[in-house]
Amino acid sequence: MSTTPSETIENASLEDRLYTVKYQDPGESHLDVTVPGICASKCKPGEAECVTVCPADVWRQSEDGTPVIAYENCLECGSCRYACSQNNVEWSYPERGAGVTYKKG
Amino acid sequence: MNVLQSREGPPANPNYDHRYDAIVVGAGLAGSAAAITMARDGLDVLLIERGSYPGAKNVFGGVMYTPTIRELVDIDSAPTERYVAERRYSMLTEEDEIAASVSIGDWHEPPHNDSFTVIRGDFDEWFAEQAVEEGATLITETTVTDLIREDGRIVGVETDRPDGAVRAPVVVLAEGGNSLVSESAGLKETDHREHIAVAVKEVLEFPGDSRKIIEDRFRLVDDDGAAYHYFGKGAVGDAFGGAFLYTNDDTISVGLAYRIEDAVTEKISPQDRLDEFKSHPAVAPIFRDARTVEYGAKTIPEGGASAMPELVHDGALLVGDTAGLVLNNGVHLEGTNMAVESGFHAGKAVVKAFGSKATPRPADAATAGTESAGQVRADGGVSNTTRPSVTVRASDLQSYPDSLEQSFVVENLEHYEWLINRVVEDKQLLFEDLPEALADAAAEYFTIDRQPKQTHGRLAKERIMHTVGGLRGAIKLGWRYRKMIR
Numbered sequence: 001m002s003t004t005p006s007e008t009i010e011n012a013s014l015e016d017r018l019y020t021v022k023y024q025d026p027g028e029s030h031l032d033v034t035v036p037g038i039c040a041s042k043c044k045p046g047e048a049e050c051v052t053v054c055p056a057d058v059w060r061q062s063e064d065g066t067p068v069i070a071y072e073n074c075l076e077c078g079s080c081r082y083a084c085s086q087n088n089v090e091w092s093y094p095e096r097g098a099g100v101t102y103k104k105g
Numbered sequence: 106m107n108v109l110q111s112r113e114g115p116p117a118n119p120n121y122d123h124r125y126d127a128i129v130v131g132a133g134l135a136g137s138a139a140a141i142t143m144a145r146d147g148l149d150v151l152l153i154e155r156g157s158y159p160g161a162k163n164v165f166g167g168v169m170y171t172p173t174i175r176e177l178v179d180i181d182s183a184p185t186e187r188y189v190a191e192r193r194y195s196m197l198t199e200e201d202e203i204a205a206s207v208s209i210g211d212w213h214e215p216p217h218n219d220s221f222t223v224i225r226g227d228f229d230e231w232f233a234e235q236a237v238e239e240g241a242t243l244i245t246e247t248t249v250t251d252l253i254r255e256d257g258r259i260v261g262v263e264t265d266r267p268d269g270a271v272r273a274p275v276v277v278l279a280e281g282g283n284s285l286v287s288e289s290a291g292l293k294e295t296d297h298r299e300h301i302a303v304a305v306k307e308v309l310e311f312p313g314d315s316r317k318i319i320e321d322r323f324r325l326v327d328d329d330g331a332a333y334h335y336f337g338k339g340a341v342g343d344a345f346g347g348a349f350l351y352t353n354d355d356t357i358s359v360g361l362a363y364r365i366e367d368a369v370t371e372k373i374s375p376q377d378r379l380d381e382f383k384s385h386p387a388v389a390p391i392f393r394d395a396r397t398v399e400y401g402a403k404t405i406p407e408g409g410a411s412a413m414p415e416l417v418h419d420g421a422l423l424v425g426d427t428a429g430l431v432l433n434n435g436v437h438l439e440g441t442n443m444a445v446e447s448g449f450h451a452g453k454a455v456v457k458a459f460g461s462k463a464t465p466r467p468a469d470a471a472t473a474g475t476e477s478a479g480q481v482r483a484d485g486g487v488s489n490t491t492r493p494s495v496t497v498r499a500s501d502l503q504s505y506p507d508s509l510e511q512s513f514v515v516e517n518l519e520h521y522e523w524l525i526n527r528v529v530e531d532k533q534l535l536f537e538d539l540p541e542a543l544a545d546a547a548a549e550y551f552t553i554d555r556q557p558k559q560t561h562g563r564l565a566k567e568r569i570m571h572t573v574g575g576l577r578g579a580i581k582l583g584w585r586y587r588k589m590i591r
Contacts, residue, residue, distance in 0.1 A: 007389035011380045017307065017400035053368045055305045055375035055402040076162060077402035078283030079303040079375075082296065082365050093285060095265040097157040097246030104308040104356070104399040105164035105225040 014057055018073055026098035029071035031058065031080070032090040040065030042086050053083040076100050120268055123491045125151040125242070127275040127455055128262055130249045130286060132159035132233040135425025135444035135451075136279030140236035141177055142452025148459060150241040151273065152233065153264065155248040160229030163281070164306060164401035167351035167358040168332050169228065170442035171219040173449055178235045180216075184227040186353040187330025188217035191323075194436070195387065197339025198537075201544035202387035213329070222330050222351045222358070224308075252276060252290040252421070258496065259290070259420035274495040275420060275455050275502075279448065282404045282426035292423060293414035298365040300408030302346060302433075305375040306360030308353070309395035316355040322391055323352050335361075336435070337540040339385045341378060343371045345532050347435070348382045350391070356398055357391075359383065362405055375402065405440070407433050409525055410518040416509065417502040422451045430514055434521040435528060443514045450512065454505035458497050527585055534572075534582075542572035 012020075033039055039048065043065065050059040056073040059080060076099055081089045093099075127143055129136045132154035140152045156162040168189060171180055190212050195204035212218045237243050251263040253270055261272030278287045282301070287293050311318040323331045333350040340348040346363025361382055367373060383392055406412065406429040413429045416422060424430075425444035432439045509515055528535060546565035573579045 007384075007386070007393060009380075009384045009389050009392055011383060012307075012397040012400075014376050017376070017397055020397055020399045021401065049369040052372050052374060053303055053365055055303065075164075075400075075402040076283070077164075077303065078404045079301070079365055079368075079402070081283070082298040082301045082404065083303075083369050085298075085369075087295075091283070091285060092250070093155055093248045095155075095248045095250075097155070097161075099162075100401075101157050101161045102164060102399065102401055103224075103226040104358075105160065105162075105306075105401050 018056060018075075021075065022101040022103065023072065024098045024101065025072055026094040026096070029069055030092045030094045030099065031069050031071045031074065033067060033069075034088050034090050036066055038086050038088045039067050049083040049085060050080040050089060053079045055079070074099065121151055121242075121244075121271045122261075122268065123272050123494075125149045125271075125273045126459060126492070126495075127151070127277060128153060128271060128273045129241075129277040129279055130262060131155075131279035131281060131425075131427075132236075132243060132245075133163055133229055133279055133281060133425065133444065134232060134441050135427070135430075135448040136277065137229070137232045137236045138173070138177060138445040138448025139277045139279060139422075139424055139452040139455075140233075140241040140448075141239050142449050143455050144236060144239035144241040146452075146456040148456060150236070151271065152236055152241050152243045153247050153249055153262070153271075154233070154243065154245045157246055158226075158230050159233035159243070159245070160226040163225040163229055164304070164403040165225055165441060166304070166306065166349050166360060166362075166438065167222050167353070168438075169221050169223045170439055171216075171221060173442060173445040174232070175216065175219065177445070177449060178232070182231070183221075183223075184231050185221035185223050187222050187325070187328050188212065189220035189222065189332045190217075190325070190329040191331045193331065193333040195333065195335045196536075196540040196543065197335050197337045197385055197387055198541050198544050199339055200386060201540075201548075202339070202385075203540060203543050203547060204387075220332070222332070222353050224353060249280070249286050252286060252292075254290075257419060258498075259418060262286075273492075274497045275422070275458070277422050277424060277448075277451055277455070278427050279424045279444075280427050282406050282431075284423075284427040287414075287423060287427055290421075292418055292421060293427070296406055296408055296412060296429070298369070300406065300412050300429075301365050302362040302405040302407050303365050303368055303375055303402065304360060304362035304405055305379050305400070305402045306358055307379065307397050308356045308358050308399045308401075309392065310356045310398050311395055319352055319355065319357060325352065334438070335382070335388070337536045339387070340382055342373050342381070343537075344368065344373050344378075345529055345536070347438075349438075350388065357395070359392070364407070365404070405433070406431050407525075409522045410515060411522060413515075413518070416451075416506045417454075417499045419498050420496075422454065422502055422505055424448045424451045430518070432517050432521060434524050437517075437521075439517075443517075446512055446514050447509055450508045451502075451505045453508070454502045455497075457504055458501035459495070461501065462495050462497070523588065524586075531585075538572050539569075542569050
C-alpha cells in the first residue's frame with residue numbers, strides 16, 4: 001500500500017502562518033506563569049503540556065525547565081490555560097484592542 | 106450605511122457609568138443577539154468589544170446556521186460567502202478514504218437550509234451593526250477586566266478605559282470560550298481539558314482566479330458551497346475530534362479540532378497535525394498551489410449539557426461559548442446558532458425583568474452610536490442623566506434558563522450527551538479499527554480478478570465482522586447506538 005500517489009503539499013511554515021495575522025504589541029506580556037518553580041520541577045524537557053498544545057509556538061522550555069513566553073506569537077485561543085495540569089498559566093486579555101486582529105476568522 | 110466606519114468627532118471621555126440598563130461583554134454572535142433583543146424592546150444597551158472591531162478576536166470553522174438570526178434581523182443583508190449545497194462526511198485511515206456525500210436539491214433554494222459559510226470578521230461586524238441600528242451603543246478596543254460586586258450582586262464591569270468602572274443593573278457575559286472574566290468572578294469553573302477542544306484553521310487562496318479554481322475543484326456553480334468533514338486517524342491521528350474543509354467565496358477554510366486532553370497525552374501538536382491532514386492523499390490535491398491568507402486558533406467548549414455553568418446570577422447572565430453551548434456529536438458541529446439563540450433568550454429575560462421592575466425611564470436616553478476607546482461620534486454621545494439604581498436578581502432572570510431549556514439548544518445538548526460519552530469510550534473502534542476494516546472490506550468487495558464476486562463479498566463481510574466481534578458484537582454495537590436513529 002505504499003504506492004499511493006501523493007501530492008506534495010508545501011505548507012507554510014508556522015512563522016509564515018503567524019505573519020498572516022495582524023498583530024499589535026500590547027507592550028507587555030498578557031501571559032505568565034503563577035509559580036515559575038513549578039514548571040522546572042513538574043515538566044521534564046519535551047513534556048510541557050503548554051508547549052505541546054500551543055498552535056503558535058508561544059511556549060518554549062529553556063534548558064533549566066523554566067518557560068520562555070513568546071507572547072507576541074499568541075493567537076489568543078487559550079488552550080495553554082486548559083492544558084496545564086498544574087493550573088500554572090496566568091492569562092489576561094491584551095488591553096485596548098492590542099494582540100491579534102483576525103480578518104478571516 | 107456602515108455605522109462602524111462613521112467614527113468622527115473629537116476625542117472625548119464619555120462617562121458610561123450608570124447610563125445604561127445593560128452591559129454586554131463581547132460583540133460576538135451571542136452578545137450582539139442579546140444586544141439586538143434588548144435594544145429593540147427599549148432598553149439602553151452598552152455593547153463592549155475588546156477587539157478593534159466586532160469579529161477581530163473571533164475564529165470558527167466556517168459554517169453559520171442562521172434560523173434564529175433570520176428571525177432577529179434581515180439576513181439578506183448579511184455578508185455570507187456561499188450556502189452549503191453539499192455536505193460530505195469522510196473517514197480517513199492513514200491512506201484510505203470512505204466517504205458519503207449529501208446534496209439535496211432544495212438546498213439550492215432560499216433559505217438554503219439556513220447553512221452558509223461566512224467569514225467572522227465580516228459577519229460579526231455586520232451583526233453588531235444591527236444592534237447599533239436598534240439603538241445599542243458599541244464601544245470597541247475596550248477590555249472588561251473584572252466584574253463589580255456590591256452586596257454579592259454584580260452591578261457592573263471594570264474596564265481598561267480611563268474612567269474604568271461602568272455600572273449597570275445587568276451584565277450579559279458573552280466573552281467567548283476563553284471566559285476569563287466569568288471565571289475570575291466565580292460565575293463558572295474553569296473547564297477540564299477533556300471538555301475543551303483546541304482548533305486551528307487556515308484560510309487559503311489560489312493564485313490567479315481563486316474563485317474559479319475553487320468552483321472547479323469542488324464542482325460548484327454560482328453561490329454553491331461545500332462542507333466537508335473528516336474523521337479517523339488520517340484526520341486527527343489518535344485524538345478525538347475531526348477535520349473540516351469549507352468553501353468561501355474565493356478562499357477555502359481548512360482546519361481541525363480535537364480535545365486538549367488528547368493533544369497533551371498523545372503529544373499531538375495542532376499545527377503539525379494540520380500539516381499531516383493536508384498531506385493526506387484524499388485531500389492533498391485540493392490544496393495544490395494554495396497560499397495561506399490567514400491562520401487562526403481557538404478553544405471550543407465541548408462538555409455538553411453536564412458541563413454547562415449556572416446561566417443566571419444576581420445581575421448577570423452567561424451566553425454562547427461562555428455558557429458552554431456547543432454541540433459536537435460527530436455529524437453535527439454547531440455553536441453559532443446556539444450562541445444566537447441563547448443571546449436572544451437572555452435578552453428577552455432581561456427585558457422581562459425590567460418590565461416587572463417598572464422603572465421610570467429618563468427622557469433623554471443614551472443615544473445610539475459607535476465608539477472606539479477615546480472616540481465618540483459627533484452626533485452620538487451618552488446621556489448625562491444618571492439612572493436610578495435597579496436591582497435585578499437571578500430569580501428575575503429565571504426565564505432565560507427556562508426558555509433555553511425548552512429550546513433546541515439544551516434539547517440537543519442533552520439528547521447527544523450519551524452519544525459523546527459512548528463515542529469517547531469506543532474511540533479506538535470507531536475512528537481507527539472500523540474505518541480500517543471498512544476500507545479493507547471495500548477493497549476486497551471491489552476487487553477485480555477472476556474469482557466469483559460472491560467470494561469477495563464473503564471475505565469483505567468477514568473482515569468487518571472480525572473487527573466488530575462477530576454477530577454478537579455487531580448486535581451489541583447496534584444496541585449501544587440505537588438512540589441515534591430515534
